[in-house]
Amino acid sequence: MKQLVKRLVLPHGRQFRRLRGGIARGMLMEIDLAHQSQRYFGFDERELLATLRKLIQSTKSQIDIGANDGYYTMAFLRSKAERVIACEPGPVMEQLIANAKANGYEPGKRFITERRLVGLSEGGVSITELVEGLPGPVLLKVDIDGGEFELLQSAATCESLNDLRWLIETHSPELETQCVAWLQSHGYRTRIIYNARWRVLLPELRPIPHNRWLIAEPV
Secondary structure (H helix, E strand, O other): OHHHHHHHHOOOOEEEEEOOOOOOOOOEEEEEHHHHHHHHHOOOOHHHHHHHHHHHHOOOEEEEEOOOOOHHHHHHHHOOOOEEEEEOOOOOHHHHHHHHHHOOOOOOOOEEEEOOOEOOOOOOEOHHHHHOOOOOOEEEEEOOOOOHHHHHHOOOOOOOHHHEEEEEEEOOHHHHHHHHHHHHHOOEEEEEEOOOHHHHOOOOOOOOOOOEEEEEEEO
């Protein structure tokens, strides 16, 4: 029934639209309202909004790992960050760049795109390498569907761990437990952001049962 109402009420097709709510409110993104109405109206991962705003305001470098089409990258670019890095190995990177250009941002010294996988995989880039030389503090938003613990391990040799702030989406209870244990053992306090109660009425359609966010900041 909800999908039928959407088809009847909302315009069809992908086009650039100015977001009406959320962390990237006011930014242009190419979206299809039939599938991305929550993003358009600002309900997409709304639970993160207050915390993420504080993290954006308090960091000088912001890294979007698993950036997809750049929803969070757009918010980072609009901030006062000195460096913004969007990490996305898939072809959707082209859409991310198009979305950035629609808002007047081009890849360059401040806005860097990274197409390698982030973590410990051969041919990839570690967190230690990724953050080297960046102005701190550094915010790392991570959404990589299962590789989050390996990604954390790639930061083990980083000399500036106390400059990093993490926002990590975990994709299983086991991965969440592993990530929390690693972060706490490396001097971070952690907090889980749970789904809002109103998600019963307005759920986010997820392909797996465990999707929630973990915040970690130095003690």
